[in-house]
Amino acid sequence: MSSHDNKGTLEVLPRDSEKIKRIWKVAGILLFLTLIEFVFAFTMDRGWLLYAIFVGLTLVKASYIMLEFMHLKDETKTLFWSIFLPLIFLVWLIIALLKEGIEIFQVRW
Amino acid sequence: MSSTAIEVASKRGIWGGGVEPLKASYGKLMMWFFLLSDIFTFTAFLITYGAIRFSYPAYAGEPVDFVSSNEYWPIPEMIFDAFPFVHGVHLPLVFVALMTFILIMSSVTMVLAVEAGHRNDKKDVVKWLLWTLLGGITFLSCQAWEWTHFIHGTDEGTVMTFVNSMNTLVTETVFGANMYVNQYGPASFAQLFFFITGFHGFHVTIGVALLFMAFYQAAVGTYEERGHYEMVEKVGLYWHFVDLVWVFVFTFFYLI
Numbered sequence: 001m002s003s004h005d006n007k008g009t010l011e012v013l014p015r016d017s018e019k020i021k022r023i024w025k026v027a028g029i030l031l032f033l034t035l036i037e038f039v040f041a042f043t044m045d046r047g048w049l050l051y052a053i054f055v056g057l058t059l060v061k062a063s064y065i066m067l068e069f070m071h072l073k074d075e076t077k078t079l080f081w082s083i084f085l086p087l088i089f090l091v092w093l094i095i096a097l098l099k100e101g102i103e104i105f106q107v108r109w
Numbered sequence: 110m111s112s113t114a115i116e117v118a119s120k121r122g123i124w125g126g127g128v129e130p131l132k133a134s135y136g137k138l139m140m141w142f143f144l145l146s147d148i149f150t151f152t153a154f155l156i157t158y159g160a161i162r163f164s165y166p167a168y169a170g171e172p173v174d175f176v177s178s179n180e181y182w183p184i185p186e187m188i189f190d191a192f193p194f195v196h197g198v199h200l201p202l203v204f205v206a207l208m209t210f211i212l213i214m215s216s217v218t219m220v221l222a223v224e225a226g227h228r229n230d231k232k233d234v235v236k237w238l239l240w241t242l243l244g245g246i247t248f249l250s251c252q253a254w255e256w257t258h259f260i261h262g263t264d265e266g267t268v269m270t271f272v273n274s275m276n277t278l279v280t281e282t283v284f285g286a287n288m289y290v291n292q293y294g295p296a297s298f299a300q301l302f303f304f305i306t307g308f309h310g311f312h313v314t315i316g317v318a319l320l321f322m323a324f325y326q327a328a329v330g331t332y333e334e335r336g337h338y339e340m341v342e343k344v345g346l347y348w349h350f351v352d353l354v355w356v357f358v359f360t361f362f363y364l365i
Contacts, residue, residue: 010333013228020224027217031210034359038206041186041364046172051365058360062353069220069349079131079138083145090152097156101163109166 026068033057140343144350147312151354154305155361161297177267183294185363191258205363208251209355215244216352223345226338231327234341238324241348245317252310259302261285267292305362309354316351319344 037057044050067073072080123130131138166181175187186201193204218240225233262285270280271290283292291299323344332338 010229010231010336012230015228015230015233016224020221023217023220023224027213030213034206034209034213037360037364038202041202046184054360054364058356061356065216065349065353065356069216069352070346076130076132079133079141083141086145087148090149090156093152094156094159097160098163101160104160104164105166108164 022068026064030061030064033061134339136339136343137346140346144346147350147354151308151357154308155357158301158305158361161301165295165297177293179269179271179290179295181294183298185365188293189255189363193254197264202363204251204255205359208248208255209359211244211248211251212352212355215241215248216349218244219345219348223338223342226332226341229333229338231330231333234327234332234338235324238320238327238341242317242320242324245313245320245348249310249313249317252306252313256303256306259286259299262292271296302362305358309351309358312351312354316344316348319347 037054040050040053044053072083121127133141162182168175168181168184172184172187175184177183177188189205190199190201191204192198192200218237222234222237222241225237262283266282266284268280269283269290269292270278271283273279274289283290285292286299286302288296288300288303290296293299323341326332327338327341332340
């Protein structure tokens with residue numbers, strides 16, 4: 001019964017236009033970076049430079065999504081680092097398995 | 110009595126209980142750590158893609174002269190060039206770019222729903238969740254079309270020599286893709302396509318179900334009665350994660 005007493009008593013706060021503007025700005029950045037990737041895919045020659053640009057832009061987009069959209073930058077430092085630090089393990093996994101792939105190539109061809 | 114209890118609590122320190130050391134609820138923390146484990150899963154998939162791709166020769170010629178073969182890894186932009194309703198027109202990566210656009214936009218409407226939830230604005234929460242839901246369903250429909258096209262293939266197909274499912278070496282024209290052979294490149298190419306985009310699509314499907322739940326409960330006033338819109342926030346975290354994964358899939362599967 002007590003839960004029914006609370007019904008409709010939540011106070012609706014007014015829109016914070018600064019916050020909403022910020023959300024749309026980040027959206028614009030994400031779409032713009034995707035557009036740049038798309039354009040570069042057809043205007044630049046394939047090669048390590050292009051791949052480095054792709055990876056760099058992807059990481060920028062990823063950090064915008066995690067920090068802004070998922071509000072990770074507003075969380076406590078402890079939570080922030082307990083999400084970010086474990087990702088360090090991935091660095092070695094990337095190096096190890098890509099090297100593995102290259103060596104399989106050398107054995108096979 | 111109560112003053113004693115407070116004294117004991119202060120001796121326990123910040124991790125001693127009674128307070129939230131990370132200033133986040135149990136549900137939100139668990140969502141974060143689930144997403145962390147999911148990051149590892151998806152990264153393992155994408156690294157596997159990289160390792161297998163590196164174990165095959167790369168296509169050496171000019172992109173315009175590209176012909177599919179199971180001897181080397183294909184260039185994705187020459188494979189993913191179809192668009193609904195315009196049959197046979199070469200539109201490299203346009204459809205995938207559209208799908209990316211849809212998913213990013215649905216992520217934006219999701220963050221607006223979370224923002225409205227912080228303000229207890231039921232009307233805005235319902236509105237933005239509905240937009241997000243529409244974005245998610247549109248994305249899934251696009252993926253269904255892409256899979257259908259990928260499986261059925263082009264009109265011409267590709268002549269390939271391969272070991273078929275009966276374990277015999279054959280040379281024949283291959284149309285589309287299955288787990289044994291595909292007209293685009295080595296068998297692993299289609300396998301990884303189904304595996305990676307399929308697992309991502311599965312996550313989107315779950316996300317759409319969660320969004321529908323949040324939309325329904327927000328609309329009938331469950332969260333208003335509960336006194337907070339934290340569920341919208343948790344579903345939001347998951348939905349942004351789905352977008353986050355797609356950003357990486359877009360780069361590593363379609364662009365590079």
